[in-house]
Amino acid sequence: MIRYLVSGELFYLQWRHFGSSRRLSCNVSNGTDHEQDLSRETVPIKQVCKLLLDHFDKQYSEELGPIWPSARSVLLNPGCWQYGVILNRFAHVSDLKQRLQGETQPNTISPPPYFVDDSLRQLNSGSHPLPPPSLQCFIHPTAVRFPSPPHRQGQLKSYYLLNAASLLPVLALGVQNGDRVLDLCSAPGGKALAILQTAYPALLCCNEVDPHRRDWLAKTLESFIPQSLSSTITVSNHDGRIFGQREAGMYDKVLVDAPCSNDRSWLFSSGGEQQGCLRLKERARLPILQTELLRSALAAVRPGGVVVYSTCTLSRSENQEVVKAVLNSCPGVEIDDLEEELGLQLQQHFRFAPPCPNHALLGHTPSCGLLVVPHPGQTWGPMFLSRIRRTH
Ligand SMILES: C[S@@+](CC[C@H](N)C(=O)[O-])C[C@H]1O[C@@H](n2cnc3c(N)ncnc32)[C@H](O)[C@@H]1O
Numbered sequence: 001m002i003r004y005l006v007s008g009e010l011f012y013l014q015w016r017h018f019g020s021s022r023r024l025s026c027n028v029s030n031g032t033d034h035e036q037d038l039s040r041e042t043v044p045i046k047q048v049c050k051l052l053l054d055h056f057d058k059q060y061s062e063e064l065g066p067i068w069p070s071a072r073s074v075l076l077n078p079g080c081w082q083y084g085v086i087l088n089r090f091a092h093v094s095d096l097k098q099r100l101q102g103e104t105q106p107n108t109i110s111p112p113p114y115f116v117d118d119s120l121r122q123l124n125s126g127s128h129p130l131p132p133p134s135l136q137c138f139i140h141p142t143a144v145r146f147p148s149p150p151h152r153q154g155q156l157k158s159y160y161l162l163n164a165a166s167l168l169p170v171l172a173l174g175v176q177n178g179d180r181v182l183d184l185c186s187a188p189g190g191k192a193l194a195i196l197q198t199a200y201p202a203l204l205c206c207n208e209v210d211p212h213r214r215d216w217l218a219k220t221l222e223s224f225i226p227q228s229l230s231s232t233i234t235v236s237n238h239d240g241r242i243f244g245q246r247e248a249g250m251y252d253k254v255l256v257d258a259p260c261s262n263d264r265s266w267l268f269s270s271g272g273e274q275q276g277c278l279r280l281k282e283r284a285r286l287p288i289l290q291t292e293l294l295r296s297a298l299a300a301v302r303p304g305g306v307v308v309y310s311t312c313t314l315s316r317s318e319n320q321e322v323v324k325a326v327l328n329s330c331p332g333v334e335i336d337d338l339e340e341e342l343g344l345q346l347q348q349h350f351r352f353a354p355p356c357p358n359h360a361l362l363g364h365t366p367s368c369g370l371l372v373v374p375h376p377g378q379t380w381g382p383m384f385l386s387r388i389r390r391t392h
Pocket residue numbers: 033035166184185186187188189190191192207208209210213238239240241257258259260
């Protein structure tokens with residue numbers, strides 16, 4: 001169990017291994033979201049796109065050096081991918097917890113310290129009191145498949161499957177009870193669900209520009225979150241690039257989980273060379289969109305508030321370069337050092353890329369962000385995250 005400090009308030013991230021006899025068959029994803037891919041029972045096997053693999057080899061051996069070969073071996077072998085099971089604190093999970101813990105893990109979970117302010121207490125006043133914030137993620141040391149959560153009429157789903165590295169942007173956001181939060185690129189909703197495990201925000205606005213994905217997001221929220229919280233959650237359908245001007249300074253925390261070249265799924269793009277070429281063109285265009293989204297997020301956050309930017313690619317031009325471009329062009333913002341706060345605390349679970357040499361030379365200057373690089377036995381990621389604070 002990790003004792004984790006976010007902006008002065010303690011909460012506990014339960015981080016446990018689970019036991020299960022079900023094995024992962026050799027699956028290859030064909031979607032664009034790990035969360036969705038991981039929860040599929042059967043997915044078609046696909047071929048690696050050679051054009052993209054060659055491109056990755058060239059770019060990532062330069063950018064990642066000696067850690068690229070092991071990351072490459074994980075990306076090419078979906079049979080070894082691990083995944084996390086997040087418990088839904090709003091559902092009945094005691095049987096599930098026992099199942100996840102297996103025979104080998106005693107139940108030693110202690111309740112986290114928490115507070116619920118007065119307005120939230122009102123929500124609590126019904127016959128079903130709301131549970132305290134608690135983010136519990138179970139992982140297995142090997143690639144053991146856990147089934148998709150079943151749909152049961154009238155019941156909330158009790159768990160959500162995802163790449164455990166997806167929790168890091170949520171932890172970096174550090175949402176507190178009563179915060180006004182914007183999830184700018186929200187579908188299918190995995191990180192929104194994780195946010196709602198960690199706190200009771202006064203408002204969580206989940207925005208998604210694509211109408212079909214917006215519907216998917218709304219369904220995810222309906223399946224996991226109780227009706228009694230619906231007055232604090234909105235789902236919107238705006239272009240995130242202009243959101244910041246529409247609602248300038250309205251939010252305490254903003255998450256930009258940006259559209260990116262999702263290295264895991266793009267490597268297995270169907271459609272051969274032609275599809276590969278299209279992907280590479282899209283990859284070259286993405287940094288412009290990502291920069292615009294991040295600027296918009298910084299406009300939406302109040303002075304003193306924070307924006308977390310994240311992607312699931314290893315590509316420097318979509319990660320560090322985007323953050324640098326925004327830091328250099330937006331006045332009144334500064335970067336937070338996540339190295340100590342998250343990198344050191346979670347290094348036993350995740351393989352982080354070493355900070356770039358310039359960072360070490362510059363002494364106290366924080367690096368642009370953390371990069372989780374998949375590694376055999378710790379196959380989480382790719383995931384990049386960076387936190388920017390608006391000073392005025
Ligand atoms: C990486 S996914 C987000 C995953 C999500 N945060 C989660 O945890 O489930 C990025 C999302 O951004 C959406 N998107 C792309 N362009 C956008 C824009 N201009 N404004 C808002 N959302 C956008 C995509 O449709 C996609 O659903």
